[in-house]
Amino acid sequence: MSEGLFGIHGAALELRSQRMAMLTANIANAATPGYKARDIDFDAALRARMTGSDAGSAADGAVRYRVPVMPSLDGNTVELANEQMAFAENAVAYTATLSFLQGRVETVTRAIRGE
Template identity: 65%
Template sequence: MPNDSLFGVHGAALAVRSQRMGVLASNIANASTPGYKAKDVDFQTALAAIETPGGSSDAAMDAATLYRVPLQPSQDGNTVELATEQTAFAENAVAYQTTLSFLNGRISTITRALRGE
């Protein structure tokens, strides 16, 4: 996704944040699953991979998805730490909403310009 598009880097950022939200939600949903390994997405790595020529969202997410190292490993092999996941999810949700608000403002500005307002 080139930087010279109408929405710049924000369109790619919204896609990465959306996919990261899915990864974090999966971690939270599997907090009690024995042997489940928590994952997270390195936002900067994913965004950089998407912005490279020919970069796809799926390839970027694969390259930027890493296993989380737990602070306190559980007996059943599950590496999800619920407080950590909930905090990361909330922070990502705020960043997602901020990016979405920026894009909405940009669309609104373009719409007003097209109407001649």
């Protein structure tokens, strides 16, 4: 029922949350030697999710390692400015999706109450 009610937005919210966790891990490991920054290809993960994969396998299949512009000598591929920008962009998209879903829930709640 939630697929029909929330459409693509429920899946998008789950994937955005998973991407947020991955970007947070990248930022937290910015000084860890040998750490390889990862990100989720959101479009690929969402397509996979909408064609029947569960959220975990859809996100796992869309994980990509970042290719650094300026590789560090210790093998760490986190470029803090890029990670922070990706985090901010994802946070805005997460908030927009969440606001849409809240509006949908409020509409359904009003319909159930007969308002």
